Amino acid sequence: MKATIITIGDEILIGQIVDTNSVSIAKKLNAIGITICKKLSIGDSAEEIVAAVGDAMQESQVTIITGGLGPTKDDITKHTLAKMFSSKLVYDSVEAEHIRTLLARRGIAFTELNQGQAMVPECCVVLHNAHGTAPGMWFDGEDGRVVVSLPGVPFEMEHLMEDIVVPRLKERFELNDIVHRTLITRGIPESILAARIAEWEDALPDYLHLAYLPAPNVVRLRLSAYDVDRESATADIEAAFDRLHNILGDNIVGLEGDSIERHIHDILTARHKSLAVAESCTGGSIASKFTAMAGASAYFHTGVVSYSNESKCRILGVDASLIEQHGAVSQEVALAMAEGVRGVGNADYAIATTGIAGPTGGSEHKPVGTVWMAIATERGSRAVMRNCGTDRSQIISRATAYAIEMLYEELKAYNNEHNNA
């Protein structure tokens, strides 16, 4: 079972938006056993839409289209699809009433343009968009092929996929499973890793496909199985990953979804320990990572973004003379920040960052990208310096990742000692 995803909109082609809709649709289709053979983005042009949808219907049983369903003149998807399926637009009074109600709730008048949104191709099945004013549409083509048109607003598309399109596809087609599992490794470069696991790779069952996904300090290994039985494929993948654990040991972080902060989240929650963070150059980014996870309030109580010297002294109790003597970006100040926030936050563990995020503020001795990070625990505190790159956003995200990794190492070391004791 193959599908094509087509996203429509000039804003995609000129790079004005990042297309996350196709990511979400791909995941949802994979989850029910439908393989995406192609993703395509085209502009708001009738000619392009006709060509792309026509090709997609040749190549795949399911075509999902997003975008171009708004009320304004630049949105032409609906008219184009109606023509393609030799159908005329008709007024759908149920949808019209829904749109009127939705707008009234927000205190917005129902205009002629909204009335146009209630016009739908006569031949399609209207997919009711409970969260927006543009209905989705389901077209049945030849040989049981399906074309679905959805609005481009992400959460409207999400609900339509989840509530209507996925159930209808499952009903319509007999689908086998697709299974993907990804293991995260760290600290081994891709080429070395590939050599080290070559034998393991050769011994994989033929139907399991291995992919390497490299990123700084991390290589993700994905095993995929298409058109299979979920249970037996999952068992084979898990067995393969078990064998990999014997080869790579501590270089394995865990399964994807298990980010390092997720591991820390689990460890701190289980051990009933708390975390405080003091951030200078990372500016709230470390706190955000933890608080983004539901349940973080169990261990995360306090973050301080101390962006000025005064704030470092006043809130964290850093000694002003330390800053004077060593500068705000120094081992001494990083340590004092970690210890300070551990105290003021009454926490078991504390991490701190202080660095030069740039683009200005660097010197020969401390160039842009210099970041000191520190950890404080009941066992004492320590700090390390790392160069985190040259670009401001890169520096912030790397410093965030390194500081979180420092905490993870500490928690793992504790666990190891504890388990060996």
Place this chain on the structure above:
Amino acid sequence: MKATIITIGDEILIGQIVDTNSVSIAKKLNAIGITICKKLSIGDSAEEIVAAVGDAMQESQVTIITGGLGPTKDDITKHTLAKMFSSKLVYDSVEAEHIRTLLARRGIAFTELNQGQAMVPECCVVLHNAHGTAPGMWFDGEDGRVVVSLPGVPFEMEHLMEDIVVPRLKERFELNDIVHRTLITRGIPESILAARIAEWEDALPDYLHLAYLPAPNVVRLRLSAYDVDRESATADIEAAFDRLHNILGDNIVGLEGDSIERHIHDILTARHKSLAVAESCTGGSIASKFTAMAGASAYFHTGVVSYSNESKCRILGVDASLIEQHGAVSQEVALAMAEGVRGVGNADYAIATTGIAGPTGGSEHKPVGTVWMAIATERGSRAVMRNCGTDRSQIISRATAYAIEMLYEELKAYNNEHNNA
């Protein structure tokens, strides 16, 4: 001048990664006057690559391909392109030496797999990748058509585009300009907005294309001009936006790139005023938004993520009895947090958030998504409650946006009074 962008990798088709490479490439090509007619993502399959590149070369003068150039078995782009251009792979000793040096600097051994990375199709121009081990490749096809293959690692691709591909394309082709300008409006729904500016829209010069880009509370209006002279098109667009200011007044936020936090950044910097934030449910996300901007340290000194009641009392000085009486998510606590952080941070302006980000913790009276946000200034303080949705990440980002908007309103009100006085 048309281009097609092809991104290769199963990880894109299964929705494992968000494709930002094509966004960046599209922007860079638009900036030199090349229009993207299609973006395509396909899997690591020789057959698919041959078909996609073949089609792209029919449809456009320039084809840019990313991905599939790693050292491992799943990367087949290079071999496939060599075959397509009837060329054999040859060893490039300059690239080999570069790869060896790059790896040595990181303390990594040069393996057989890395040696494979120095093999390049004989017919191509090798594009030296100063930041990575996979060189880019430039192929000259029939009729002056060009195919460029780049590594998928974003910053390696970025440097190759910027340093080598863009200059070469400018040299090779005579290019006219493409101009895009986007104005951000807020507070008017798309359909109402379209009706209100219909006359303005009809009066636009034919060669300017208008697009509506709606998002919650915001509609962006983009004017695009293709194959033009940059200066005169820019002048026409600016004149059109000026006329729009007369129609929409305060509902215009400004040009894109001018985010609301960017406006605040500029206002506070110019007025030498400072900002402190106290965050509960937004968990550091507001602080991150400001500290992401270079120069934020001029006005942003202090953020406190007070995720627990104790932390709200201890660091911000919130009266524990307020929390007991009204709950942590209440008007009273939001106000006390804003006033508290304004004091402890010694700031002119302070904003605070406290809410229920979910998925648990909601009640009938205060459902998940309930967020109180407050602002404190020398003129006093005030708080508002807003429902920010149902999904944790959505709640965090909406609460962040609303709190920032509240500050913006305050600064604008001050400016208006000040200017009228």
